[in-house]
Amino acid sequence: MLLHQANPHGGDVYRHKIRLDYSANLNPFGTPPLVKEAIIKASECLYQYPDPYCEELRKTISINEEVPMEYILCGNGAAELIYSYAAATNPGKVLIVAPTFCEYAQSLYNQEAEIDYYYLKEEKGFLLSEDILDKINRDYDTVYLCNPNNPTGKCVPYALLQKLLRKSRVLGIRLFVDECFLEWVNGAASLVRDCKEYPNLFILKAFTKSYGMAGVRLGYAICSNRELLQRMSEASQTWNVSTPAQFAGIAACKCEDFFLQAKAHIEVERNRIINYLKSRNITVIDGEANFLLLKSDKNLYDELLELGILIRDCSNFNGLSKGYYRIAIKMKEENDLLLEAFSSIYKNV
Template sequence: MPVYTHGGDIRTAQAAYGGEVLDFSANLNPLGMPDPVRQAAAQADCAPYPDPLCRDLRRAIAAHDGVGAEQVVCGNGAADLIFRLVFALKPKKALVTAPTFSEYEEALTCVGCEVTRYTLDQDRNFDLDEGFVDTIGPDVDLVFLCTPNNPTGRLIDQDLLESVVKRCGAVGAVLVVDECFLPLATGGPGLAPWLASHPNLVLLRAFTKSYAMAGLRLGYCLTANQDLRERLGKFAQPWSVSTPAQAAGVAALTCCPHWAAEGRGFVEGVRPGLAAGLTAAGCTVIPGQANYLLFRLPGVADLKERLLTRGVLIRSCANYHGLGPDWYRVCVKGEAENRRLLAALREVL
C-alpha cells in the first residue's frame, strides 16, 4: 500500500491505539463545520450529475472574494488544483521553499520538472527573505509559495510578496500563492486585488480548513489568465466537484460568511496558551500566526508514537525538506483539548 504522509489519518491511528483518538494532526477550524453547511450537503440532490461548471458556487465565491465569477476555477480540493496546474503548465524548472507543503513537489515530479528548493532559516523562524527574489531567474517557469506557510505557520511579508509577484512577471514565471490557511491566520489580506494587473498570478484557496469540511473536498483557484483557466479545464476530471460539495460551499459563503473570522478570533485566544505549554515541556516552538504550531523536541524522534499511546495524534514533520525527525506540528483546538495534549506530552516525556 502507498505510504500516507499527511495529517488526519484517523483510521490508522485508531487501529494502532485501539479506540477513539484526539486528532491534532489536521489543521481545521476549531469551531467545526457550521450546521447550515452540514445540512446543505446532506440535503443535496445527488441523483443528477453535478453541475460541471459549478455555476452557483462560482458566483458565491466571486461575491465573497470580490472577483469576477469567470476568474474562479473549482476543484476537488486544493490538491486537485495543484496537480492540474502542473499538468497544464508542464514546467521545466520550478522553485519552492523548504519546508513547505509536499504536494507542490509531488506534482512537479510527476511531469519530470527540475525542482529548486529555497531553504528557509530556522533562526529567522523560517520566514521568507529577500534572497528568494534573486533565485527567480529567467529559466524558472513556475513558483509555489504558501502564506501562512505549512508547516511553519508564518505569513509572508506583504512587501516581499509584491517583490516576488513583480519578479515573476518580469521573467514570465507563473506564481502560485497558496492562501488556504490565510482566513484562519492573524493578519494578511490576501492577493485577490492584484489578479487583474498580474495575469501570471494564481491564488489557491479552499473550504477545507476554514469550514472544517475536509471530507467533502472543495477548493478553488483564482486567476485572471483566461488561457490558463481553459487549460485547467482540460485537465479536470468530468464532474470533479460533487453535488454535496457544491451545495456545502454555497451554504458556507451565503449562510456563514464570517465563520473563518470567528475561528480566527478563537484561535488567537487559545494559541498563546498552547505555545506556552509546549515551551514549558521543553519544545522549541516557532511563533506561528495560523491555526497550528510547528515545534521541535530535540533528540526525540518518536513523539508521535509516544502520544498515540495516550490517544493523541499529532503530525510528524520528518518528511518535510528542511526539517528533521524531531520536528512536529499540532493544530490549535479548544482549551480543554489543548490541556489534554499538554498533559499527555508531560506523561510521555
C-alpha cells in the same frame, strides 16, 4: 497492501486507535450547521449529474472574493487543483520555497519537471527573506509559495510579495501562491486583488480548513489568465465537483460569523499553548495560523500516540529533519488534555 499516498499526511485516523487528532489543521468548531443542512438538501439532487461548471458556487465565491466569476475555477479539493495546474503549465524548471506542502513537488514529478528548492532557515525563524529575489531568474517557469507556510505557520511580508510579483512578471515567471490558511491570520493581506494586474499570479484556496469540510473535498483557484484555467479544466475529469460539495460551498460562504468565532478562539488558545510549551523548554515556532511547529529531542509522535493522541511527524517534509512535529489547535477542553500529555512526557523538566 497498495498505498495511494506517496507521502503520508495528517488526518489519518483510520489506521490508529486515537482519542484526539492533532495532525489535521481544521476548524476546531467542526462543520457549520448550515453546511450540514445544505449537504442533506443536496441529497434530493443525487439522481442528477453535478453542474460541471459550478456556476452558482463560482458566483457566490466571486461575490465573497470580489473578483469576476471568470477568474474562479473549482476543484475536488485544493489538491486536485495543484495537480491540474502542474499538468496545464507543464513546467520545465520550478522553484519551491521549502519546507512546505509536499503535493506541489509530487504533482511536478508526474510532469518530469526539474525542481529547485529555496530552504527557509530555522536560525532565521523560517522567515522568507528578500534574498529569494536573487535566486529567481529566467531559468524558472514557476515559483511555488505557501502563505502562511505549512508547516511553519509563518507569513510572507506583503512588501516582499509585491516585489516577487513584479520580478516574476518582468521575467515571465508564473507565481503559485497557496493561501489555504491565510484566513486564520490576523491582519494578513491576500494577493487576490492583484490577480487582475498580474495574469501570471495563481492563488489557491480551500473550504477545508476554515469550514471543517475535509471530507467534502472542495477547493478553488483565482487567476485572471482564463486560458490557463481552461487548460486546467481540460486536465481534470468532468463533474469533478460533486453536487453535495457545490451545495456545501455555497452554504459555507454564508458562514463568516461561524468562522470568525473559531478564529478568535484559535488566537486565545494558540497563545496559551505556546506559553505552556515554552515553559517546558519545548522549542515552538511562533506561527500565525491554526497550527504550531515544534522541535523536540523526544519521539513525540510515538509517545503521544501511546496516549491516544495523533500529531503530525514532519520528518518527511523536505527541509526538515527528524524531531519536528506539527500540532493543530482545538477546543480548550481538548487542548487541556494535550497539555496534560505533554506534562507526562516532560515530567522531569
